[in-house]
Amino acid sequence: xxxxxxxxxxxxxxxxxxxxxxxxxxxxxxxxxxxxxxxxxxxxxxxxxxxxxxxxxxxxxxxxxxxxxxxxxxxxxxxxxxxxxxxxxxxxxxxxxxxxxxxxxxxxxxxxxxxxxxxxxxxxxxxxxxxxxxxxxxxxxxxxxxxxxxxxxxxxxxxxxxxxxxxxxxxxxxxxxxxxxx
Amino acid sequence: xxxxxxxxxxxxxxxxxxxxxxxxxxxxxxxxxxxxxxxxxxxxxxxxxxxxxxxxxxxxxxxxxxxxxxxxxxxxxxxxxxxxxxxxxxxxxxxxxxxxxxxxxxxxxxxxxxxxxxxxxxxxxxxxxxxxxxxxxxxxxxxxxxxxxxxxxxxxxxxxxxxxxxxxxxxxxxxxxxxxxxxxxxxxxxxxxxxxxxxxxxxxxxxxxxxxxxxxxxxxxxxxxxxxxxxxxxxxxxxxxxxxxxxxxxxxxxxxxxxxxxxxxxxxxxxxxxxxxxxxxxxxxxxxxxxxxxxxxxxxxxxxxxxxxxxxxxxxxxxxxxxxxxxxxxxxxxxxxxxxxxxxxxxxxxxxxxxxxxxxxxxxxxxxxxxxxxxxxxxxxxxxxxxxxxxxxxxxxxxxxxxxxxxxxxxxxxxxxxxxxxxxxxxxxxxxxxxxxxxxxxxxxxxxxxxxxxxxxxxxxxxxxxxxxxxxxxxxxxxxxxxxxxxxxxxxxxxxxxxxxxxxxxxxxxxxxxxxxxxxxxxxxxxxxxxxxxxxxxxxxxxxxxxxxxxxxxxxxxxxxxxxxxxxxxxxxxxxxxxxxxxxxxx
Numbered sequence: 021x022x023x024x025x026x027x028x029x030x031x032x033x034x035x036x037x038x039x040x041x042x043x044x045x046x047x048x049x050x051x052x053x054x055x056x057x058x059x060x061x062x063x064x065x066x067x068x069x070x071x072x073x074x075x076x077x078x079x080x081x082x083x084x085x086x087x088x089x090x091x092x093x094x095x096x097x098x099x100x101x102x103x104x105x106x107x108x109x110x111x112x113x114x115x116x117x118x119x120x121x122x123x124x125x126x127x128x129x130x131x132x133x134x135x136x137x138x139x140x141x142x143x144x145x146x147x148x149x150x151x152x153x154x155x156x157x158x159x160x161x162x163x164x165x166x167x168x169x170x171x172x173x174x175x176x177x178x179x180x181x182x183x184x185x186x187x188x189x190x191x192x193x194x195x196x197x198x199x200x201x202x
Numbered sequence: 203x204x205x206x207x208x209x210x211x212x213x214x215x216x217x218x219x220x221x222x223x224x225x226x227x228x229x230x231x232x233x234x235x236x237x238x239x240x241x242x243x244x245x246x247x248x249x250x251x252x253x254x255x256x257x258x259x260x261x262x263x264x265x266x267x268x269x270x271x272x273x274x275x276x277x278x279x280x281x282x283x284x285x286x287x288x289x290x291x292x293x294x295x296x297x298x299x300x301x302x303x304x305x306x307x308x309x310x311x312x313x314x315x316x317x318x319x320x321x322x323x324x325x326x327x328x329x330x331x332x333x334x335x336x337x338x339x340x341x342x343x344x345x346x347x348x349x350x351x352x353x354x355x356x357x358x359x360x361x362x363x364x365x366x367x368x369x370x371x372x373x374x375x376x377x378x379x380x381x382x383x384x385x386x387x388x389x390x391x392x393x394x395x396x397x398x399x400x401x402x403x404x405x406x407x408x409x410x411x412x413x414x415x416x417x418x419x420x421x422x423x424x425x426x427x428x429x430x431x432x433x434x435x436x437x438x439x440x441x442x443x444x445x446x447x448x449x450x451x452x453x454x455x456x457x458x459x460x461x462x463x464x465x466x467x468x469x470x471x472x473x474x475x476x477x478x479x480x481x482x483x484x485x486x487x488x489x490x491x492x493x494x495x496x497x498x499x500x501x502x503x504x505x506x507x508x509x510x511x512x513x514x515x516x517x518x519x520x521x522x523x524x525x526x527x528x529x530x531x532x533x534x535x536x537x538x539x540x541x542x543x544x545x546x547x548x549x550x551x552x553x554x555x556x557x558x559x560x561x562x563x564x565x566x567x568x569x570x571x572x573x574x575x576x577x578x579x580x581x582x583x584x585x586x587x588x589x590x591x592x593x594x595x596x597x598x599x600x601x602x603x604x605x606x607x608x609x610x611x612x613x614x615x616x617x618x619x620x621x622x623x624x625x626x627x628x629x630x631x632x633x634x635x636x637x638x639x640x641x642x643x644x645x646x647x648x649x650x651x652x653x654x655x656x657x658x659x660x661x662x663x664x665x666x667x668x669x670x671x672x673x674x675x676x677x678x679x680x681x682x683x684x685x686x687x688x689x690x691x692x693x694x695x696x697x698x699x700x701x702x703x704x705x706x707x708x709x710x711x712x713x714x715x716x717x718x719x720x721x722x723x724x725x726x727x728x729x730x731x732x733x734x735x736x737x738x739x740x741x742x743x744x745x746x747x748x749x750x751x752x753x754x755x756x757x758x759x760x761x762x763x764x765x766x767x768x769x770x771x772x773x774x775x776x777x778x779x780x781x782x783x784x785x786x787x788x789x
Contacts, residue, residue, distance in 0.1 A: 033409050036358070037346055044351045085533035091355045091375055094409045191408060197415065199406050 021076040025054065027104055027178050028084055030069040031061060031094040031187055038092055042069060045086050051075055055108070057175030063187055066094065072176050095190060099180055106178035110155035111137070112146040112162055113170035119144055122166050132158045143169060152176075232362030233262035233393040235401075236326070237270060239369035242401050245297050247271045247288060247658055249281035253301025255341060256328030258393035260299075273658065273687055276679035278305050280651040282312030283677070286321050287655025290638045291613055291663075293446070295322040295376050296655065302328045303341030306387070307348070311645055313383045314352040318642030319467060320444060322381035324372050325349075331391040332360040345387040354382040362395030366402070374404035379412025380531040381444060413530070416547045416555055424526045424543040425559030427500055431524075433568045434460045435491075435498035437483060437512075440467035440641075441505010441529060442549050448634045450553035451504065452476065457557050459565045461572060463491030465506050466626055470636035474610065480572055484512040485776045486623040489583075490575035492774070492782040495520050497571075502526045505549050508538040509642065510778075518781035528552050582787045583773050588628055594767035595743055597621065597696045601628040604666055604694060607750045612664040612692075613638065613656050617649030617673030619703035621696045623772045625668040635660075647676030653691040654683060664692065664754065671697045671723050681733040690757040695726055696766050706771050710789060730761040737761035 032038050039058065046053055054072040061068040073080065080098050088096040116139070119125060128134065132154075135147040148158050155173055162168050230238070236259055240248070250272055252260040263272055275281040278300045285296030296316075300309055306327040316323040330339040349356045355375045359368050365388065372384040428434055442451050448471055455462050461480045464471060472479045481488030483495075495501065501523040506512070513519045516538060527534075527541040528549055535544040545552050587598035601624055605612070610630035615638040616622040622639055631637070638656050640648040653667035674695050684691060696702075701719040708716050730737040737760060738749045746764065753760045774785045 037350060037356075040347065041350050048351070082533070082537055085537075089531065089533045091407065091410045194408050194411065198411055199408065 021078065023074050023076055024100060025072055025074050026080045026098045026100060027106065027176060028069075028071045028073065028080070028087070028096060028098045029178065029180070030071070030087060030096045032067050032069065033092040033094065034060070034065050034067050035092050038067070039069075041090055041092070042071070042087055045083060046073065049079065049083065051079070051083065055175035057177050061187065063191075066187065070175060070177050095187070099178070103181050104178040105181060106151070106176050107149055108152060108155060108174050108176050109147065109149045110159070110171070110173040112148070112159065112168055113143050114146070114162060114166050114168060116140065116142055116144050118166040134158070228398065229396040230399050231258065231262065231393065232365045232388070232395050232397055233258040235362065235365045235397060235399045236369060236388070236393070237262055237266050238399065239366050239401055240297065241266075241269060242403070243369065243373045244294065245270070247273065248297040248299050249273045249275055249284040249288070249655065250299030251275055251278045251281055251301070251305060253303075253305045253328065253341070255302035255330055255390050256299065256305070256326075256388075256393075258390065259326070259328070259388075272299070273654075273683065275651065276682045277677065278308035279311060279647065280654075280677055280680040280683060282309035282323075282325065283315070283645070283648050283651035284655035284658070284680075284683075285323055285325075286312055286316055286319075286648075287615060287638050287652030288659035289316075289321050289323060289655075290652075290659070291635050291656045292659035293635065294659070295324055295373055297324050297326070299326045300328070301341065302330055302345070303343050305341075306343055306345045310348060310352070311643070313349055313385065315640050315643040315645050315648065316383040317352045317354070319640065320381050320440060321383065322376040323383040324376050325383060325385045327385065327387045328393070329358065329387045329389045332389045333391070335360075335389065345385060349385045352383070353385050356385040356387070358387040358389070359392050360389045362392045362397040365392060365397070366399060370402060370404040371407065374407070375410065379410075380441075413548055414532070414546050416551050418555075420543070420545045421552070421555045421559055424545050425556055427524050427526055427543050428458060428460075428502065428556070429561050431498075431500035432565075433497065433499045434458065434502060434565065435494055435500070435523075436460050436462035436502040436504060437506050438462050438464045438468040438471050438504050439506025440465070440471070442468060442471040443634055445505065445530070445549040447549040447553050448472070450550060450557070454553045454557045454560075457562050458560045459563060459569070460502065461494070461565070461569050463488070465509070465512055465641075466639060467637070467641045468506060469614075469626055469639075470631035470634050473632050474630040475632075478569075481576075482627055484509075485514070485778075486627065486772050486774065488576070488627075489579040489774055489785060489787065490572040492776065492785050493575055494572060495782050496522065498523050500524045500526060502528070503539075504528045504553070505530070507534050510538075513538065513782070514776045514784070515779055515781045518783070528556075579774065579787065587624075587773075595740070595746065595764060597624040597698075597766050597770050598628050599743075600694065600696060600746065600764050600766065601625050601668060603746060603750055604668075604692075605629045607754055608664050608666065612636070612666045613660060615639070615649060615653040615656050615665060615667040615691075617667070617669040618644045618646045619670050619673065619701070620698075620706065620770065620772050621668045621670045621673070621702070623703075624696070627772075629668075646673040649673050650677045650680045650684075650693065653693065654680060654687075654689045657689050657691050665690075667691055667693045669693060669695050670702055671695055671699060671721060671726075672701045674726070675723075678729065681730065681735060684759045685733040685735060688759065690759055692753050692760050692762070694753075694762045694764065697723065697726070697763050698766050698768050698770060699723055700768060702770065703772070705769070709769070709771075710775075711777070726761060726763045735759045735761055737763065739763040739765070741765050
């Protein structure tokens with residue numbers, strides 16, 4: 021079966037050790053995590069994980085169910101790229117003198133829609149947002165021309181295109197259906 | 203009688219006094235809070251072993267004599283398997299209390315075992331003080347990190363005030379939904395801190411829905427599939443026992459006249475003599491149910507997980523059949539076998555819902571086709587394994603005789619290997635929760651401690667352990683616990699001086715290269731005697747009946763060593779990776 025890049029979205033309670041609980045599920049099956057991004061969600065006390073993995077549909081289905089089953093996980097689901105609006109961010113540090121030597125900085129900045137975050141006599145820090153291919157292309161271009169002193173790329177963050185149940189609705193439904201006992 | 207009433211009155215007075223005292227004191231230690239929380243959860247028996255980081259709890263236990271029965275085992279592994287045995291027969295949550303570091307690592311096997319076999323367990327481990335966490339302190343180990351992959355929930359308590367909350371949550375998680383183990387790792391300072399005690403039972407966790415609502419569409423869809431079946435076949439797993447749905451199962455099977463077979467952990471969910479019980483599934487199961495798996499037109503899996511020891515080669519497993527799968531755990535649906543009609547929920551509710559929607563019918567012709575295979579298995583395998591008249595004693599005849607001698611009413615506990623498979627095949631059951639075995643993990647050394655726990659969990663029942671000479675020596679130290687507590691377990695060693703199952707594989711698949719499987723054994727009876735446990739060793743067939751009678755004459759612990767044939771084999775057998783239809787009746 022052909023492997024596809026799947027984006028898994030996970031909402032969890034904010035408890036210690038949850039990242040470990042999630043990653044071991046991938047480890048057991050020998051799946052490499054391509055990117056990972058974790059941050060507080062729009063709801064206080066709930067964290068959102070965005071994980072991308074390269075695998076088959078069969079495997080991603082099972083992995084997501086096993087994640088969803090964990091006690092502290094509120095919801096886990098997966099999408100392919102078509103179902104998502106996604107973004108990554110990359111930072112590039114280049115030497116100021118090399119950059120000035122190269123010239124045509126305006127063209128570079130226009131073509132890649134670069135933001136300059138910091139600039140001094142020794143180095144310049146560029147910021148570029150985009151998909152992996154786009155941030156990678158700039159990295160390669162800079163490497164070939166001025167050289168890259170440091171480079172960092174974030175994990176993917178994503179928003180679904182489809183109308184999914186919002187987390188607030190999900191929590192309200194659970195509370196209404198099962199929470200009376202509390 | 204008079205004494206009983208007095209005793210009862212005293213207990214009530216004592217209880218009232220305790221309540222009064224409780225309302226008077228404002229603060230208690232975390233250790234006391236832990237014990238009170240457990241008492242509120244209905245715990246009366248725990249298995250454990252003390253050590254530095256759990257000493258405040260053991261000190262507090264000293265004052266709860268008579269309310270909380272603590273069984274001191276001889277090794278933490280023993281405590282944890284005993285808690286499993288206790289949980290499996292009683293249906294209650296098994297509790298195990300150990301110290302940090304090695305105390306905690308010694309219970310890891312049982313935690314993994316309980317996870318894969320869905321056994322409700324709360325394991326409490328002491329931990330170094332919170333200020334020492336992460337510093338490689340004496341007997342510090344990352345218990346949460348180690349146990350997270352093999353628990354439903356693993357939590358470290360660093361403050362005394364969190365104890366009541368965490369205990370409530372732990373018991374709720376361990377016993378609800380698909381049961382499993384929970385670890386509470388309690389830092390020593392939390393045990394010592396003075397806290398306000400306020401216990402609230404846990405009944406709801408928003409991120410954890412153990413019992414999904416039954417979906418009537420799923421029921422109707424599955425029922426239609428079953429109604430159209432000409433050759434339905436049901437597979438019964440432990441889910442039925444855990445849901446206490448044995449009667450619901452019977453009603454379901456009887457209404458549509460569906461033959462059924464059981465997995466290793468589903469043993470005793472149906473009585474052996476139940477007319478639709480067609481036997482044991484899987485690698486060493488019966489011939490008919492294995493063959494019929496690949497002949498039926500609708501396969502109804504009830505609270506089982508299509509383990510590889512049941513299915514063999516998945517690409518040749520029940521491909522002709524529509525699959526109906528009833529399970530409480532949504533992640534089991536489609537995990538191994540593609541399911542046509544999933545039914546989510548507890549069998550306690552899904553089975554009656556299905557029964558209501560299925561049409562009463564008869565499948566006499568289909569059921570009759572099982573017969574020829576039963577006859578064949580009996581002729582080729584069972585006759586000589588269970589009823590031999592000459593030659594060395596076989597494992598099967600010992601199991602059969604013990605089962606008969608208990609009127610098939612005993613709880614069967616097994617170790618792992620040939621003893622386990624033979625016992626599962628030839629022990630007969632008349633009531634549920636009568637099989638305690640390490641199925642998923644296959645833990646040798648499980649037997650003795652699990653039997654102890656089983657006897658504590660069902661003191662009124664006879665508990666018979668079948669164990670190999672190998673597994674017996676893995677937890678042999680628990681004879682000390684049996685002696686001290688006078689736990690009336692009946693232990694039977696099927697002694698072949700070999701690690702029998704591995705030897706069988708070596709004979710069949712490794713050209714009889716018996717690499718490190720032959721064992722020189724001690725005088726087991728002398729060891730039992732050293733522990734003041736009665737016993738007999740049997741060498742000849744003629745001695746067997748009398749020895750079994752002697753073993754069962756009272757409720758005291760007993761060791762029966764039976765020297766069985768050295769190179770006994772367990773058949774039928776489906777070799778690993780083979781299809782269920784490739785089942786072998788011999789070599």
